[in-house]
Amino acid sequence: MARIVIIEAGRTFPELARRWGDFGDWVRDGLGAADDEVLPVVAFAGAPLLAPQKMAAVVVTGSHAMVTDGAAWSEQLAGWLAEAAQWGVPLLGICYGHQLLARALGGTVGDLSGGREIGSLPVRLTAAGRRDPLLGCLPSVFTGQLFHRQSVLALPAGAQVLAASRAEPHQAFAVGDRIWGVQFHPEFSPAVMQAYIEHEKAGLLAEGLDPAGLVAAVQESPCGAVLRRFYQLVTAPRCPAG
Numbered sequence: 001m002a003r004i005v006i007i008e009a010g011r012t013f014p015e016l017a018r019r020w021g022d023f024g025d026w027v028r029d030g031l032g033a034a035d036d037e038v039l040p041v042v043a044f045a046g047a048p049l050l051a052p053q054k055m056a057a058v059v060v061t062g063s064h065a066m067v068t069d070g071a072a073w074s075e076q077l078a079g080w081l082a083e084a085a086q087w088g089v090p091l092l093g094i095c096y097g098h099q100l101l102a103r104a105l106g107g108t109v110g111d112l113s114g115g116r117e118i119g120s121l122p123v124r125l126t127a128a129g130r131r132d133p134l135l136g137c138l139p140s141v142f143t144g145q146l147f148h149r150q151s152v153l154a155l156p157a158g159a160q161v162l163a164a165s166r167a168e169p170h171q172a173f174a175v176g177d178r179i180w181g182v183q184f185h186p187e188f189s190p191a192v193m194q195a196y197i198e199h200e201k202a203g204l205l206a207e208g209l210d211p212a213g214l215v216a217a218v219q220e221s222p223c224g225a226v227l228r229r230f231y232q233l234v235t236a237p238r239c240p241a242g
Contacts, residue, residue: 004033078104088178194215
């Protein structure tokens with residue numbers, strides 16, 4: 001049986017993993033898939049990647065690594081994503097996965113202008129986003145859970161911007177009707193978002209930010225619906241053309 005492959009591009013902080021699990025767990029739970037419907041692949045540790053035609057869909061998780069570091073495993077994964085896209089495999093990249101997917105398809109990734117974006121922040125759908133089969137399940141303006149230093153500076157050819165925030169013009173993009181990247185974290189709970197802010201407290205203070213205020217501003221986000229909707233899209237029977 002073809003399964004949804006969860007590509008693990010990194011691990012969360014150990015103290016978070018002990019309490020709540022890890023990126024791959026959060027994605028699996030967000031999809032609402034049964035255990036036998038998903039296959040975790042620990043790409044950052046060099047686990048072998050499947051032939052694209054053997055997969056129902058792919059989700060690439062976030063990571064504390066940087067795409068611009070050009071780690072060998074990441075470069076290999078980028079090439080594999082480009083091949084999977086050619087095969088028409090449904091793809092969803094989250095944060096690091098969003099950036100790597102954009103780069104794999106010809107986009108550019110670099111440091112986010114103005115510094116990191118962190119916390120529960122408003123994200124606005126574009127007109128294309130409101131019509132999109134994946135992101136169209138969200139309100140026109142919604143709260144996104146955000147934690148990133150790098151950004152998709154230039155989208156791949158043919159990509160459409162689906163969402164933007166004040167600091168990040170490329171919060172989400174799509175290429176065709178089977179490839180999506182989201183900079184926000186649909187897998188983060190409010191507790192996880194708060195824990196990330198607390199973990200970064202010293203750095204945030206050094207940057208002139210207010211960790212206590214950011215923690216207090218964390219709220220529930222509807223963007224978890226993106227993972228459930230992705231599961232529905234990739235498991236629904238496809239009608240034959242014509």
